[in-house]
Amino acid sequence: MRKPTILSGASQHAYFRRLLKAYPSLSAAERDRVLERLRGEIAQLRLRRAADRPPAVAPPPTVPTTPGRPNPERPSRRRQAAALPSAEPATAAPAAGFDPFSPNIVVVVRQAGRAAALAALATIDSEQDLRLLAHEQRLSLNGQLSSLAELRAAIVAAAERRIANRRAAAR
Amino acid sequence: MTQFLAVSNRKGGVGKSTISVMLAHAAAAWGRQRVLLMDLDTQCNASLMLLGGDGWEKACRAGRTIADYFYDRFDKSADDESHYVINNVGDIAHARTAPGRVSVLPGSQQLEDIQAELYLKQAKKDLHADAIAVQVRGRMKRLMKHFGMDCDLVILDCPPGLSFAAQAALDLADRVLVPFRPDFVSQFALDRVALLIERVETTEQLASIALAQRRYSCLPNYLTGAGHERLLIDQLALDHPLLRTRMPVLDSIQRAFDWDECKKSMDQKYADALPYLRRLHGEVFAVMQPSARSA
Numbered sequence: 497m498r499k500p501t502i503l504s505g506a507s508q509h510a511y512f513r514r515l516l517k518a519y520p521s522l523s524a525a526e527r528d529r530v531l532e533r534l535r536g537e538i539a540q541l542r543l544r545r546a547a548d549r550p551p552a553v554a555p556p557p558t559v560p561t562t563p564g565r566p567n568p569e570r571p572s573r574r575r576q577a578a579a580l581p582s583a584e585p586a587t588a589a590p591a592a593g594f595d596p597f598s599p600n601i602v603v604v605v606r607q608a609g610r611a612a613a614l615a616a617l618a619t620i621d622s623e624q625d626l627r628l629l630a631h632e633q634r635l636s637l638n639g640q641l642s643s644l645a646e647l648r649a650a651i652v653a654a655a656e657r658r659i660a661n662r663r664a665a666a667r
Numbered sequence: 668m669t670q671f672l673a674v675s676n677r678k679g680g681v682g683k684s685t686i687s688v689m690l691a692h693a694a695a696a697w698g699r700q701r702v703l704l705m706d707l708d709t710q711c712n713a714s715l716m717l718l719g720g721d722g723w724e725k726a727c728r729a730g731r732t733i734a735d736y737f738y739d740r741f742d743k744s745a746d747d748e749s750h751y752v753i754n755n756v757g758d759i760a761h762a763r764t765a766p767g768r769v770s771v772l773p774g775s776q777q778l779e780d781i782q783a784e785l786y787l788k789q790a791k792k793d794l795h796a797d798a799i800a801v802q803v804r805g806r807m808k809r810l811m812k813h814f815g816m817d818c819d820l821v822i823l824d825c826p827p828g829l830s831f832a833a834q835a836a837l838d839l840a841d842r843v844l845v846p847f848r849p850d851f852v853s854q855f856a857l858d859r860v861a862l863l864i865e866r867v868e869t870t871e872q873l874a875s876i877a878l879a880q881r882r883y884s885c886l887p888n889y890l891t892g893a894g895h896e897r898l899l900i901d902q903l904a905l906d907h908p909l910l911r912t913r914m915p916v917l918d919s920i921q922r923a924f925d926w927d928e929c930k931k932s933m934d935q936k937y938a939d940a941l942p943y944l945r946r947l948h949g950e951v952f953a954v955m956q957p958s959a960r961s962a
Contacts, residue, residue, distance in 0.1 A: 535942045597894035600901045607905065633898055634851070666858040666870045 508535075594625045596632035601655040610652055617648040626651065634658070669815035670955055672822050673840035675864075678856035679827035682846045682888040682914070684712040685924065686947075687824040689937075690844075691717075692759050693948035695767035696933050700819040702767070703752065705811065706733060706774030707836055708826040714773040717756040719926035726753060726773040733832075734775035740810055741785055748813050760930035772814065774824075782831045800831065807835035829863075837864055842955050843883035846914075847903075849896040857885060857907055870906075878908040884954055886947070888914045912947045 604613040635654035674687045694700045706713045736751045754770045789799045823836040847853040919938040
């Protein structure tokens with residue numbers, strides 16, 4: 497199968513211009529307005545897709561960090577740069593695998609409660625993935641957690657602490 | 668009818684002045700509006716972007732800044748405010764026949780001192796501290812409102828923090844745009860500024876106001892596309908009305924604020940940021956239209 501061509505900038509503009517010429521009832525001014533609108537919509541769409549895309553490189557497994565030692569799971573500047581939004585097309589395919597930003601545990605707890613969050617986490621059955629999710633979502637895990645159930649409960653408790661923390665600051 | 672749009676956040680470094688200037692250019696160029704940007708920030712960044720260093724310094728020497736205006740007019744009638752306004756500023760070329768233009772009431776580093784002086788002046792009237800603050804804010808609000816006479820849109824570029832000027836601007840504004848960086852502390856800043864804008868005291872009271880009824884909209888700014896941003900934006904969207912537009916980090920935006928004497932088109936100035944600005948302009952002014960009210 498032929499790989500789809502991703503157009504951007506002048507080539508994208510020329511493509512739409514050719515396409516719109518098929519509609520002679522459109523005046524030049526109307527065509528320009530449609531082109532401008534399309535340009536804006538596509539730029540926004542690319543930005544949203546970039547924001548929704550999981551990191552291009554699968555992060556290494558989580559290990560507790562020690563002060564002064566580089567944290568292997570913190571996304572590097574290079575990896576973050578790979579996810580930068582741009583008006584240019586995304587050329588790298590999204591990495592398949594675990595997305596540590598989904599589900600958004602704080603949002604699930606706020607909207608549907610503790611049980612729903614635990615149910616959402618129950619679909620993740622790898623300790624490494626759960627720890628990675630907690631790390632990337634800034635949900636700190638306290639104490640010795642030996643089982644997956646304890647880990648999930650600790651993640652939800654951390655989300656609840658985070659919510660309470662924010663409420664307290666708004667008083 | 669003149670509309671007042673405040674661009675505010677108690678947190679600094681979120682892009683208030685940048686967004687204010689971009690919207691001023693967009694409203695003049697595309698909305699064909701006569702826009703006044705009132706620079707309430709003592710950093711004076713918006714003034715520097717629109718006037719350049721020399722132009723701003725000349726305005727300061729001539730006593731044509733917001734601090735001069737408040738000081739000169741605090742106890743008098745404000746009937747000659749046009750003296751303080753500098754017209755046709757910025758480096759966007761507008762067609763001679765088009766009504767759109769950008770004017771600025773330049774900012775001043777003295778504004779904080781002046782506010783303290785105005786407070787002390789009122790304090791001599793032997794009032795309670797809270798009553799004095801209310802009077803100073805109220806007087807500043809009325810003085811700001813005078814600038815609505817000769818323009819279609821007044822953009823109030825607010826300072827970080829909560830000065831009298833910032834509070835007066837929030838009181839006066841028909842709509843408030845709150846740009847924010849999607850980071851950990853931004854959520855606290857949004858929660859707090861939302862209470863002020865909606866004039867409530869608790870998050871429970873705030874939650875009782877439907878998102879669609881709020882006077883403010885939040886703008887995610889300086890996005891890099893990282894996953895943490897998505898998390899935070901989703902969390903904030905539960906409590907605050909967010910615009911659909913997201914402003915990315917772009918070199919073309921950073922470069923656009925170098926002062927340049929040569930006039931240019933919006934395309935030339937904003938380059939690949941143009942689609943984002945078009946969308947922002949369209950969205951902000953769409954939400955402003957139905958809510959227009961006299962302050």
